[in-house]
Amino acid sequence: MQEFLDYFLSHMPISGQWVTFFLVNLVAYLAARNTVHRRERRVEENAFDYQVQVLEFERNVLVYSNEELQRLNKEYWAMIQKQADQINSLTNQLNSTKTLHLN
Incomplete structure (x- = not known):
C-alpha cells in the first residue's frame, strides 16, 4: 500500500486530469491487489493439496497396518484354537489313562 501511495503522489497531474489519473x-x-490475492490463493491451494496428499498417504499406511493386524489376529486365533483342541485332546487322554490306571 505504501509503495502505491508513493507512486501515486510522485506522479500527480498538474492540470485538470485528476479523474482520469x-x-x-x-x-x-486493484489489478495489482488481485494479482497478489491470486498468488496467495495459489500458494494456499498448493499447501492444501500437499496436506491432502500427506493425509492420504498416512491413511493408506493405517489401512495397510489395520489389514496386517487383522490378518495376524486371524492367524493367532487359529493357533489358539488349535492349541485349545490339543489341550482338550491331551486332557481326554489323561482322563482315559487315569481311568484305566485306577481300574
Whole structure:
C-alpha cells in the first residue's frame, strides 16, 4: 500500500486530469491487489493439496497396518484354537489313562 501511495503522489497531474489519473491508478492498484490475492490463493491451494496428499498417504499406511493386524489376529486365533483342541485332546487322554490306571 505504501509503495502505491508513493507512486501515486510522485506522479500527480498538474492540470485538470485528476479523474482520469485517479481512475487509471485505482484500476492499476486493484489489478495489482488481485494479482497478489491470486498468488496467495495459489500458494494456499498448493499447501492444501500437499496436506491432502500427506493425509492420504498416512491413511493408506493405517489401512495397510489395520489389514496386517487383522490378518495376524486371524492367524493367532487359529493357533489358539488349535492349541485349545490339543489341550482338550491331551486332557481326554489323561482322563482315559487315569481311568484305566485306577481300574
